[in-house]
Amino acid sequence: MTTHRNAHSPATEWHELEPATGSRLAPALDLFMKTVTTVEIRNRGALALTFDGGEILIGVDARFESWHLSGHGVDNILVGPGGHADWQQPD
Numbered sequence: 001m002t003t004h005r006n007a008h009s010p011a012t013e014w015h016e017l018e019p020a021t022g023s024r025l026a027p028a029l030d031l032f033m034k035t036v037t038t039v040e041i042r043n044r045g046a047l048a049l050t051f052d053g054g055e056i057l058i059g060v061d062a063r064f065e066s067w068h069l070s071g072h073g074v075d076n077i078l079v080g081p082g083g084h085a086d087w088q089q090p091d
Helices: 022-031
Strands: 005-008 015-017 036-041 047-051 054-058 067-071 074-079
Touching (some): 022 054
Antiparallel strands (some): 005 015, 005 054
């Protein structure tokens, strides 16, 4: 099982993306250089990013690290294999 990444822009439909599939990842390029407007961590640690022109949802992976988030003013967050059954939003 691989981590599913779903992406869409307002003018298009949702696309399910799989890592390492080359040109099939092209729909995600519409989000390049867009501004992130919302970051939400959902059940079990799925990451939802809303942009000024689309959205991406990164689910959890059963075997691999799904994602990590770091930056200025943000505590580091890492979602490991299988996600987190007891996930709680950081303060």
